[in-house]
Amino acid sequence: MTFAVLPADAGRVRVVVVGAGPMGRAWLHTIVADDAIELVGIADLAVDVADDAAGEIGMAALPTGPDGVELARRTGAQAIVDVTVPAAHHPVTLAALRAGLPVLGEKPAAATVAEALSLAAAAQLTGQLFMVSQSRRYNDHLFAARAAAQRLGRAGILSVDFFKAPHFGGFRDEMASPLLLDMAIHQFDMARFVLGADPVSVLCDEYNPAWSWYAGDAAATAAFAFEGGERFVFTGSWCSPGQETSWNGAWRLSAERGTVLWDGDNPPTVDAGGDGAGGADGAGRVAAPAAPGDGIAGSLREFAVALRTGAEPMGRVHENILSLAMVEAAMLSAREGRRVTLDEILEASLATALGVERDPEVRAVMAGWASPRDALRAGV
Template sequence: MTGTHPHQTEDSSPRRLLLVGAGGMGRAWLETILAEPRAELVGVVDLDLEAARAALAAAGAAQVPVRDDVVALAERTAADAVVDVTVPAAHHRITTDALLAGYPVLGEKPAAATVPEALSLAAASEVTGRLFMVSQSRSFNPRLFRLRDHARALGTAGVLSTEFFKAPHFGGFREQMAHPLLVDMAIHPFDAARLVLDAEPVSVYCEEHNPPWSWYAGDAAATALFEMTGGARFAYTGSWCSPGRETSWNGSWRLSAEHGTALWDGETEPEVEDVRGGRAADDAATPTRPAVGEGIAGSLAAFLDALAGGPAPMGEVHGNVLSLVMVEAAVESSARRGRVMVDEILERALAKALEAEVRDDVRAALASWPSVRRALTGAPSALPG
């Protein structure tokens, strides 16, 4: 389902954007905003004002104002929208404040630190009529969309599998996380699997472990098997402490479907073998979605398109929440050593969101949902048509 939001107008003037967060990802977003002709960077917010000034100076934009208050600087600079690149624990507060002040938000993944907080943000978007889009930047990849095109052409999907093997030495917080692979990285292939299969998660069985040579404190390896709507299975196996013959950051993919198989190494064009004699390649010759850009530049372009009156973008919060739910369900399955139903996670998260919500109007929106799944999948979808 697609549509426009009440705040959207068909206006081609550059959008005045306020960036929140001046760390490593913040600097990447700063460069991306400055390079986008349809956007104008009007301010940077960070608790460390010197870090914000240093980031702007390095980008040649020292004249851009900085402050440690999102709404105050947005009002002062007449911003049109907010780009939130803070740590996940801050997403709920910053996004809520911006939405309630009338500003659409483009936020880094995940939508929030927890599923209940993400549901609160979806309800806040409904109440305010303001767009909240989550940047799943790795899904803005034209080769991933080609894989999805091939999947559609090959008929009913049976199994989609992803292998992800890397050995990064990040240092810092990732190496101290309890679930570094699942919580910090797996949301990307989980989101991509939903796109490729045009399907949603039903259940998951997952096991995590930490190889004895791992330099991570938490479990750096995991295998998860998801049942998806329509009956297909999505199998994910990954490790963040796997030196040698590493995969792409996008992983290595294989789709087994009714009429053949498609392979994608995560970097080059997908390969397909159609047992009907090449028909899938012909059927997928025309992409189902025009390219808007790749990576975070693609996320920004899609956000700007939506603000200009275009359809709800891939990553709109309602559709994106189920990618975060896949992460939380996988973590819980690993802890339980058993199969977890996604609807169980959703309904429990709704109860927690209702209990924690401090705004009456947002709580009323949450309470009005007939079911969490229906509320999320009936809203503008993260799966582009």
């Protein structure tokens, strides 16, 4: 499915940021540093917080308000950057899409797969781009690991260890599944990117160490089967002090003609059995193709390019939903102690979305899908 692009003479992309909390402020600093983007407003239900954020970036006179769409209309914005809490992603993004505004949203696409399917249908209905910023894909070393994997033939097992001990405070400390829902989606999405394949099923064990400061389960092991027979195993903890891994995790890919190792921070290394198939130099380092940019700056840049050219960006909602579905499948598997298929999650989520959708036109789009997986593969 194509999406609307800006006029050729549109110049810088004019955006309103919705959400002025800590992550919103990180986005604000990134936006004002990008010559292709013009920040024209900040929206937050707490307008004084938006005003404070504007002052923090040296733009105290910037228009602010409680409603992103109203502020976009008032300032002539051409797009919304949604950096609200996950529970607000669906109403904020839906309102923007229905107002004819493309959206770049923080991950996850929505609080649930059902809500994400609704947003995919809304993007299809309106012809507007909804792109999810899965920011850890924007990493030169990850691109190099993927390139090496492609040269090593069929993948067998891709594994990642993730051990950190952050004291966030706030909503993460109270979440039911903080590691899986707020962090593991990054590694799940990165695994899809490295393997160039999609998941079929998962068996997951989730638990909370006795010393954990989180209310919900902060540790998990999830083993996914992928459509080509590959396996992806995630093992992690968010209450593991000492010898912490990178925020990206520590990766190992075992493939047909060799192995790729990546510590998450430095360039990956490859052992191709001495035949050079991995494309490494003499030190075993992999030649690194460039990512479109780094972190949220990369996703912002790709969003702007997509709006100008119509080029398909990473993280477009229909492509991103399976990463969120991996999270819900892992959580259900842990709760019920059984293997869960991704299609089970997608079908149940579509049924839920159809049952609760208040917009009849959005509901009609979803009702017309032969199956959610087929609709996502077709780019809805």
